[in-house]
Amino acid sequence: MLRSADQYRYVLEQPVVAPGGQIWNYNSGGTLLIEAVIAKAAGGALDDVASEFLLKPLGISNFAWTKNPKSGIPEVGGLRLCSRDLAKIGQLVVDGGICNGRQIVSQEWVKESTAAHIGPADLTYFYGYQWWLGRSLVEGREVPWICAMGHGGQRIFAVPSLDLVAVFTAGLYADAINGRLPLVLFNRYVLGAVASRD
Template structure:
């Protein structure tokens, strides 16, 4: 312990100074009201100590935001390394309420919401529609096995196609950065098992879903996201990073302000409503917050591009729903506690980043009354 303290003494002082300078949540004209942690039903001293200790350690967290009963309760930031999804070179960033953060695969969860909106508008058909119905130009791929792959299988990452992601030596996600068309690459993988039998993390499926949204709504999916989702939520400062071909990356390229990430979480809590307006159909949200398939990650389940799990609270388990992103990006929603927790971080490609952030949620839940 003495060696550790000596090694981080100077950086620890800098982080403490940075956190001390961070203001309490204040109204910013973006739709959020604020409230004290005590009034929101937290053990405020425990919560404050937890947040301070977390931001003062070495886990590369950049922001922690907590919303309860629809009001912003905690908002803390610190400086850190930012890095776009395909760049190996990080740069130092001064994170704060007005700074966009790389959310990585949180964009997948946004695509899931867009599918629900497009379906409610009559653009996208039933979820049992074969995916290849949307790709007549891929007639050579329309084997009986591939014809069984439906929109539901893409949404739940159970399409049955061979896909290796995040593995050393081969990562199919990397091919999505430069293959064209990306949709053909995603749908041309060998059949590994029958659709619906097994969950397998697959950014290619998200890419196909985004393309189907664009095809059926007759507009690029970032434009549709702006018109149908972001603008109604008052999300005005966002970016969907392009790949090397100048095409936006639906599976990893979304950059948002943490306050706007929290709006997406509150949208789930409100069954698709924001400030009295139904933005996403309530029945789509109801289906999204239910488990559809079990993953091979810890004890988590999966839904329409959202993760599901549990946290212990007062001797029992409460459910959470979350958007996950590489490096520690999270939007956690805990319906029973009327709680949203947003975390951004820069621990990209660190296999321990996710477990650390998931443990942080459990600790935050433990401070709620």
């Protein structure tokens, strides 16, 4: 997909493996099509739309979004942010779409996008609209969390019930552990520390 001159066409030309609603697997092609819909509806490229309506209102000005060299389309998974700015996105979720007293994203959309619509995927996580949802057991207490999972081990964990955000960045791109290690660290060191204070 990423090497295709027309990424949208590539995704849409893939064979259908099952009738709609029967089987679900995460794939970046679906995210790419969402990107196209947002860009078309907003009348601009996704990186410009995201900058104007999300990143700038959050006070995020230092970011990079890699683009496909053939198509010029912002790449799925190509947004680069520092940890502090990733945490601002997590805090926006925890605060119901509000940043500095201003409603950046509607509370209804935060609630809808972070609700379980699919799952549990792989018998582990549920899936909302681009958000993964799970629960951790910490000292006998179940703690629900919302997570943005990026390639290579990038994670934003948002825990509204604890008013907590945790961010992990990594470069585990070719390592199978990249999907598990951030959650292990989050459970053991972040939630473990919070639970020990209660």
